[in-house]
Amino acid sequence: MSEPVPEFSRRIPLDRIGSAGISERIEADAGERAALAGRFGWIGIEALSAEMVLVERAGGVDVEGRLHASLNQPCVVTGDPVPAVVDQKFRVRFVDPAILASGEEDEVELSESDLDVMEHDGGALDLGEAVAQTLALAVDPFPRSDAAAARLKEAGVVGEDEVEKGPFAGLKGLFGGKNAGS
Numbered sequence: 001m002s003e004p005v006p007e008f009s010r011r012i013p014l015d016r017i018g019s020a021g022i023s024e025r026i027e028a029d030a031g032e033r034a035a036l037a038g039r040f041g042w043i044g045i046e047a048l049s050a051e052m053v054l055v056e057r058a059g060g061v062d063v064e065g066r067l068h069a070s071l072n073q074p075c076v077v078t079g080d081p082v083p084a085v086v087d088q089k090f091r092v093r094f095v096d097p098a099i100l101a102s103g104e105e106d107e108v109e110l111s112e113s114d115l116d117v118m119e120h121d122g123g124a125l126d127l128g129e130a131v132a133q134t135l136a137l138a139v140d141p142f143p144r145s146d147a148a149a150a151r152l153k154e155a156g157v158v159g160e161d162e163v164e165k166g167p168f169a170g171l172k173g174l175f176g177g178k179n180a181g182s
Contacts, residue, residue, distance in 0.1 A: 006126060006128060006129040006132065007032055007035035007036045007039055007132065008028050008032045008033075008035070008036055008048070008128035008129065008131065008132050009126055009128045009129060010024075010026045010126065010127040010128035010131075011124040011125070011126050011127075011128075012024065012054065012124055012125055012126075012127055013123065013124045014056075014061065014120065014122075014123060014124060014125065017054045017055070017056045017061055018056055019055065019056050019057075020055075021053050021054060021055035021056075022053070022054050023051070023052070023053050023054075024051075024052050024053075024054060024127060025049065025050070025051045025052075026049065026050055026052075026127055026128060026131065027048065027049040028045070028048040028049070028128070032048075032128075033045035033046070033047075033048055036048070036132055036135075037071070039132075040136055041073075041074070042071055042072065042073045042074070043071075043072040043073060043074055043081050044071065044072050045069060045070070045071040046070040046071060046072075047068065047069060047070040048067075048068070048069045048070075048071075048131070048135065049067075049068050049069075050065050050066065050067045050068065050090075050127070050131045051065055051066055052064065052065030052066075052127060053065065054125075054127075057093075059095060059096075060093050060094050060095035060096070060120075061093070061094045061120065061125060062091070062092075062093050063091065063092045063093070063094065063125075063127065063130065064089075064090075064091045065089070065090060065091075066087070066088065066089050066090070067086060067087070067088050067089075067090055067131055067134055067135060067138065068086065068087055069084075069085070069086040069135050069138075070083070070084075070085050070086075071083070071084050071086075071139070072084070073139060073140070073143040074143070075143055075144050075145035075147070075148050076142045076143060076144060076148075077144055077145070077147075077148035077151050077152060078145050078147050078148055078151055080145040080147055080148075081145070082140075082143035082144065082145050084139050084140065084143065086135060086138045086139060088134070088138050090116075090134045091116065092116050092117075092118055092130045092134070093116070093117050093118070094117075094118050094119065094120040094125040094130075095117060095118075095119060095120070096119070096120065096122060097119040097120075097121070097122075116134075118130055118133075
């Protein structure tokens with residue numbers, strides 16, 4: 001049984017990439033953007049593209065690029081569209097799955113500035129899927145519309161952790177407005 005093809009697949013054969021590197025630009029068409037929006041539970045993606053440089057390095061391929069996207073997510077409170085624009089640099093390292101399975105990659109401690117790691121299939125790497133995953137991580141996971149603040153205030157929530165009224169309003173006074181663990 002074969003693996004399902006991602007919604008936004010742009011496979012680059014490994015034998016095209018050398019130590020001198022190659023440049024690639026990819027852009028999602030309307031169908032791919034609609035499929036990705038469905039996958040991530042978003043209202044829609046108006047634009048998605050990326051420019052990248054791919055360089056073969058020992059043990060894998062390093063990809064460095066910039067992602068551009070325009071999309072609408074549903075507000076977590078109201079469901080209203082919340083627009084988002086993403087213009088972000090990213091870095092990904094594609095490695096052979098055998099290296100990950102062997103645990104060799106686990107021996108290297110990564111800092112925040114290091115590359116994200118993805119697998120290639122031994123013959124090609126998928127830049128589209130790397131861009132899709134990068135986009136999913138770049139947007140606000142809990143987007144709120146302008147109307148959300150009013151709805152939350154009506155429900156008695158004045159801030160992220162403050163309750164004005166409701167079943168727990170009385171507890172706030174017991175702790176002097178501070179957390180119990182303070």
